[in-house]
Amino acid sequence: MGEKILEVKNLTKYFGQLAAVKNISFEIDAEEIIGVIGPNGSGKTTLLNLITGFLRPEDGSIKFKNINIVGYKPHQIVKIGIARTFQHIRPFRTLTVEENIKVALIGIFGGSEMKLKCEIDKVLKFMELYEKRQLPVGSLPYIDQKKVEIARAIATKPCLLFLDEPFSGLSPCEIAIIRESLLALNREGITLTIIEHKLQEIMRLVKRLMVLDQGKIIADGNSIEIFKNEKVAEVFSGMGSIVAGG
Amino acid sequence: MPLVPAISENPSYLILLTVANIYAVFTVSFDILSGYTGYVNMGYTFLIAVGGYSAALLNIHCHVSPFLDIIVGGIVSAVTSMLLALPSLRLKGPYFAILSFIYPLIFEKITKIFYPIFRGEDGLAGITSLTESLVTNYYLTLFFAVTSTFLITMCSNSYIGTIFKAIREDETACEASGVNITLYKFTAFTISAFFAGAAGATYGHIFTLVSLDLVSLSLLVTLLTTWIVGGIGTLIGPAAAAYVMYMLDEQLRRIMPEMRTSIFCLVLIFLILLEPQGVFNRIFSDFKKYLRQGINKEGGHFGRKDT
Numbered sequence: 001m002g003e004k005i006l007e008v009k010n011l012t013k014y015f016g017q018l019a020a021v022k023n024i025s026f027e028i029d030a031e032e033i034i035g036v037i038g039p040n041g042s043g044k045t046t047l048l049n050l051i052t053g054f055l056r057p058e059d060g061s062i063k064f065k066n067i068n069i070v071g072y073k074p075h076q077i078v079k080i081g082i083a084r085t086f087q088h089i090r091p092f093r094t095l096t097v098e099e100n101i102k103v104a105l106i107g108i109f110g111g112s113e114m115k116l117k118c119e120i121d122k123v124l125k126f127m128e129l130y131e132k133r134q135l136p137v138g139s140l141p142y143i144d145q146k147k148v149e150i151a152r153a154i155a156t157k158p159c160l161l162f163l164d165e166p167f168s169g170l171s172p173c174e175i176a177i178i179r180e181s182l183l184a185l186n187r188e189g190i191t192l193t194i195i196e197h198k199l200q201e202i203m204r205l206v207k208r209l210m211v212l213d214q215g216k217i218i219a220d221g222n223s224i225e226i227f228k229n230e231k232v233a234e235v236f237s238g239m240g241s242i243v244a245g246g
Numbered sequence: 247m248p249l250v251p252a253i254s255e256n257p258s259y260l261i262l263l264t265v266a267n268i269y270a271v272f273t274v275s276f277d278i279l280s281g282y283t284g285y286v287n288m289g290y291t292f293l294i295a296v297g298g299y300s301a302a303l304l305n306i307h308c309h310v311s312p313f314l315d316i317i318v319g320g321i322v323s324a325v326t327s328m329l330l331a332l333p334s335l336r337l338k339g340p341y342f343a344i345l346s347f348i349y350p351l352i353f354e355k356i357t358k359i360f361y362p363i364f365r366g367e368d369g370l371a372g373i374t375s376l377t378e379s380l381v382t383n384y385y386l387t388l389f390f391a392v393t394s395t396f397l398i399t400m401c402s403n404s405y406i407g408t409i410f411k412a413i414r415e416d417e418t419a420c421e422a423s424g425v426n427i428t429l430y431k432f433t434a435f436t437i438s439a440f441f442a443g444a445a446g447a448t449y450g451h452i453f454t455l456v457s458l459d460l461v462s463l464s465l466l467v468t469l470l471t472t473w474i475v476g477g478i479g480t481l482i483g484p485a486a487a488a489y490v491m492y493m494l495d496e497q498l499r500r501i502m503p504e505m506r507t508s509i510f511c512l513v514l515i516f517l518i519l520l521e522p523q524g525v526f527n528r529i530f531s532d533f534k535k536y537l538r539q540g541i542n543k544e545g546g547h548f549g550r551k552d553t
Contacts, residue, residue, distance in 0.1 A: 083422070107425035153422075
């Protein structure tokens with residue numbers, strides 16, 4: 001494992017009276033793959049929105065490579081090396097696959113056409129989208145739209161990539177394709193944090209799991225051992241068979 | 247179009263075509279903001295008026311030459327839009343449309359309150375004509391329309407245009423892709439306002455008068471209808487539609503002046519319901535499809551040849 005790249009301390013976010021994230025602290029090491037799980041409303045996506053600058057915390061600090069990024073705008077956070085995907089994918093549907101990637105590259109590197117073309121081709125080949133580069137994203141099957149979403153995120157050359165439910169809505173075969181892409185990304189040195197509901201799929205990918213419930217981290221550790229934790233077992237009591245199945 | 251003055255010596259047709267050239271600039275610059283970024287600027291006529299009035303004041307009081315005046319009109323309008331963009335850019339969809347709709351109303355009030363400067367409903371008269379010759383005026387405005395359309399199209403075909411379209415599609419995804427959306431929205435506002443202001447100033451130098459007609463609801467309705475007829479986000483479509491719609495507008499003004507705006511409103515409603523992508527856009531894409539089919543049938547250069 002590499003050095004520590006993200007350090008979250010005492011992070012708190014309220015929506016009105018409701019504490020969506022309560023005093024959360026954790027660290028992420030470089031080149032790790034971490035899974036974040038928890039029931040609906042446990043604060044997973046809120047935590048992601050706080051780290052990526054889409055929400056501002058009431059309290060706490062988020063340090064990326066020792067820089068406190070609280071108050072940074074989302075595009076500034078992307079520029080320093082944190083990228084994300086969305087739970088409900090948000091590709092630019094009327095734009096072509098190539099243009100989708102181009103948007104991310106322009107955001108980071110500016111508008112030099114030669115450099116853009118070279119980088120676009122690299123990303124498209126990596127995600128196996130090169131043959132479809134001229135097609136509008138709205139005309140592609142769901143799996144390819146997911147790939148475009150991931151491709152757009154990796155085009156920003158992140159050190160740390162957050163993926164919000166990357167396997168949702170996919171068949172087992174498609175999940176396997178995305179899983180392989182994610183492993184390949186990690187081999188390239190990108191740290192991955194995956195928020196997911198499909199426990200058996202995430203168990204195949206990660207060694208470390210973080211479990212959230214009611215805005216708090218109730219467990220953080222080895223993905224196999226963690227289910228021996230009483231609190232985790234209680235939260236996931238209805239999902240025991242799924243875990244076992246994995 | 248460039249040969250029109252040679253075959254028509256009727257001054258009224260020449261003036262009609264000259265103004266149609268200016269309308270083409272209005273619609274193209276409207277499209278780069280509203281069609282590309284999705285921020286439908288209902289206060290667009292305000293930017294035309296700012297350019298028109300500032301150029302008129304400079305020309306009347308400081309005797310600035312019409313050509314310099316047009317550029318200054320564009321710059322004043324662009325700077326004004328930058329100031330207005332600061333509060334407006336925080337809003338989206340209907341909220342932005344409503345806020346922008348208020349600007350022409352405020353402008354109208356200001357011209358009335360400060361009557362000695364802006365002359366309220368009387369407008370500012372005594373502006374120098376662009377040139378003495380109607381034919382030269384026609385060619386100059388044609389050059390202005392072609393250049394503006396070319397420059398705006400170049401911009402839309404560059405990476406800036408790609409970002410504008412991405413903003414229209416999904417601002418959140420754009421931010422998550424590392425794009426400073428505020429900067430690009432600001433750019434779209436400024437480009438649109440510069441050409442609107444310059445066109446407003448040109449309008450003043452053609453009619454030697456600027457009045458509250460520039461912020462009238464009927465002008466906005468005509469522009470919106472032309473925009474929809476031409477095809478949202480196509481640039482060339484609205485530019486081409488400007489000529490047809492302005493001619494139609496003028497004919498209606500002569501035949502049934504009271505019904506003019508109502509008829510345009512009806513056309514607008516029908517188009518939104520029946521052909522939201524625009525009539526000209528449909529004609530262009532059908533024509534392209536027809537050409538492609540023709541080439542393929544003949545086994546032309548782009549067609550697959552059977553061996």
